[in-house]
Amino acid sequence: MAEMSYRDAVAHGIAQEMRRDPSVVFLGEDIGSAGGVFKATVGVLDTFGRTRVFDTPISEQAILGAAMGAAMTGMRPVAEIMFSDFFAVCWDIVANEIAKTRYMTNGQVTLPLVIRSGNGGGSRFGAQHSQSVENWAMAVPGLKVVAPSTPKDVVGLLAAAVRDTDPVLFFEQKSLYATKGEVPDGEIVDELGKASVLRQGPAATVVALAAMVPRALAAAERLAQEGIEVTVIDLRSLVPLDVTTVATSVARTGHLITVEENPRLCGWGAELSSIIAEENLFDLDGPIVRVTTPHVPLPAADALEDAALPNVDRIVDGVRRSVL
């Protein structure tokens, strides 16, 4: 067991898989010599060399196209899109090519690839380098969508993503890169589509993802001081979506609160809420509450960005609105 940062866990996870499987190759902008703009891939080039680690031109379509073509012909590429906002310049390759090709070809083409990306706000970078876009990915049939909240999950879910036979979008929350946590020694392989129940309490079910998980836990702590014990679930993956874990918890608590960093409209919490409303309505004892970033591009100023992103106060308030 070692303490590791979320950032270092990325490099650790990539190295674990590259060591295991020679068909895993790694490509992206500034990922090799520079170790990534977030320093999340430091050392990978030194360990595996230029026959497996590829610094690319600033060509997001060419990066993902190369990953796709290699995946359909026997490789298991891990590609990086530096900031998830940049998915907008290569969304064709993601949404039309990678996501649809297995289906269109009646299962002839298999695409075992991972696209990692730095996602979300909190860095005061302004609107074009800050959005949480996991809900874009969730809306596309054919993709799997993962967003870990801890260093241990980074390693285990990255391994699961690399070993998965489907294309996986792996969202690393930028605001978590500096956070630390225990990572067990030896090989770690997790499972996609399994939520984690991080805290048990009868009053409400709070479901969060990525950077919203520590905030939800902090909110739970504060509520506990008032005698309101809530359950906190880290969803970990949006596709597959672990409805069972959430529904089981809601059946006990009678309240659902989602905490989402993505802008409000069609955020993942909307889908989850609709499922629970449709299938578990009579388990609910109060309104489902969604705590989200408002439907705005993210502002740069720290005061404004902090006001936009869901924080502990808003989560606490959301729980109260549901339970009271």
Place this chain on the structure above:
Amino acid sequence: MTDVMQPSVDAGPPALDVRLRLYQMMVEMRDFEKRAYDLFLQGLVKGTSHLGLGQEAVAAGFGAALAPSDYTFATYRGHNHTLARGVPMAPVMAELMARQLGLMAGKGGSMHLTSVAHRMMGSYAIVGAHLTIANGAAWSSKLRGAPEVTVCFFGDGTTNIGAFHEALNLAVVWNLPIVFVCENNRWMEYTPIGSVTAVPHPAADRAPAYGLPGIVVDGNDADATYAVAVAAFARARGGGGPSLVEAETYRHGGHSRADPGKYRPDEEVAAWLERDPLPLYRQRLLQAGVPEQALVSIEEASHRAIDEATELAKASPPPDLSLVEKDVYADGGAAWRR
């Protein structure tokens, strides 16, 4: 403007068996596309289809020069390229006709013909995207140390989208075993390429920007396309890197569906019909001493083959409705929740 390199065909014409094969491929493509058009007019081919009538010499020349383990990537105008890999006519026609027998059981349609078993790695309908994907296949061959090359076909209109430029640059930087083939049929959909492009040769004039020679070939001359293909594939296989070839050709019909292509000047259409690759090649083979009977039997066999393929496709039922939720994910299903 850059000097455009006309490839020399000094090596002389291809061997007779190759030439007969080229002729046979072109005849089969022609028969297939004419039938597809008829079936479209009869309402039996639904949705859309983009025919390669008139462009057969490009598909045949490059197709005949490929080794079985090489990869093909094509566009929605990909029927010819699919047949060129040896995919039988019946499943291709059945795919156009939305039948169970279809190459993808009707899930892809005319624009997405794919047969991985034949290394026909797909037909892609978002202009430009597949150039980047084709790079990936070529990159994979290189990573695996496999002596495979990738050929990627696209239209003239594709040279003005970003993916074209991203793909060419990366192919050169990574020295990939890939051959990009622009089928310059002079028209995008309904707009002439010359009216929206900064240079006269939309592909070849861009080649020097990526350190490649500008290669223009007569895309209606199967001997010429074959010779260029052999040279480009040899270069790629030998580690010499990518090539970009512009094949000048013309589509005989409209862009898609029942489009009669009336927006094109009559004289232009007439001039290109004069240069129809099939009669041109037939004449050349006769002049080279091939007995006419040999050509007639190729033609008759092809006519029989397309009739049989059509009947097989017509006899096939529509796809099983269970396919709607199959093969979204690798477990064979569409489940997104647990």
